[in-house]
Amino acid sequence: EAQVTQNPRYLITVTGKKLTVTCSQNMNHEYMSWYRQDPGLGLRQIYYSMNVEVTDKGDVPEGYKVSRKEKRNFPLILESPSPNQTSLYFCASSFGSSRSGANVLTFGAGSRLTVL
Amino acid sequence: AQTVTQSQPEMSVQEAETVTLSCTYDTSESDYYLFWYKQPPSRQMILVIRQEAYKQQNATENRFSVNFQKAAKSFSLKISDSQLGDAAMYFCAYSRGGSQGNLIFGKGTKLSVKP
Numbered sequence: 099e100a101q102v103t104q105n106p107r108y109l110i111t112v113t114g115k116k117l118t119v120t121c122s123q124n125m126n127h128e129y130m131s132w133y134r135q136d137p138g139l140g141l142r143q144i145y146y147s148m149n150v151e152v153t154d155k156g157d158v159p160e161g162y163k164v165s166r167k168e169k170r171n172f173p174l175i176l177e178s179p180s181p182n183q184t185s186l187y188f189c190a191s192s193f194g195s196s197r198s199g200a201n202v203l204t205f206g207a208g209s210r211l212t213v214l
Numbered sequence: 215a216q217t218v219t220q221s222q223p224e225m226s227v228q229e230a231e232t233v234t235l236s237c238t239y240d241t242s243e244s245d246y247y248l249f250w251y252k253q254p255p256s257r258q259m260i261l262v263i264r265q266e267a268y269k270q271q272n273a274t275e276n277r278f279s280v281n282f283q284k285a286a287k288s289f290s291l292k293i294s295d296s297q298l299g300d301a302a303m304y305f306c307a308y309s310r311g312g313s314q315g316n317l318i319f320g321k322g323t324k325l326s327v328k329p
Contacts, residue, residue, distance in 0.1 A: 129315045131315060131316070133319075138223075138321060139321060140305060140319040140320055140321040140322050141305065141307075141317075141319040142319070143316060143317070143318075146315070146316060156316070186257065188259060190259075190315065191315075192315035201247045201249075201264075201309040201311075201313065201315050201317070202249075202261060202264060202315075203259075203261075203315050203317060205258070205259035207256075207257070207258055208257045208258070208259075
């Protein structure tokens, strides 16, 4: 089944304890991205990657790191989490700029993160 | 910068009736895509419908259709014959052509369906 898999789905942690949210897709997509969703704010992009070893900042990158060493994986790293990073996180992926499926994102199921 | 505005934080519709969710956007680009995503209580993001800006014809998917007014930069979603399973948060989103998937989302409209 074609899908984007995120782990963990739920996590409660404490301020300053480094954590990684993994994201993997099995569709051979070039593009991958991370969003965070907060009540009343919709989804906001954190980081994205156009391909292996190519990453760039989105709208809210502060406090996050990413890497894209393999095409299928795009982990999100919180080096020193703070309470304002409590949120629902989504990983998503898509093909490159082929016209037939351009810009159509497939989302993971979401990861609920709470930082105390 | 591109922006997406959903002016209705909450909407309600009677089962079997029709409801329209509003979305406006701002862009100076000519090549772009517009989307409606549904987020049920499961939190999964589900693509409802996609519209390519260069296409004049409004997109439709079964009971879901859009009214795309390019000059007015308006992209509303019409849900016909509403069902209980349509209850969800609906997000309007914009993506510039060639950006591969950098979506800009509106803040969402929570739709309730009354039996």
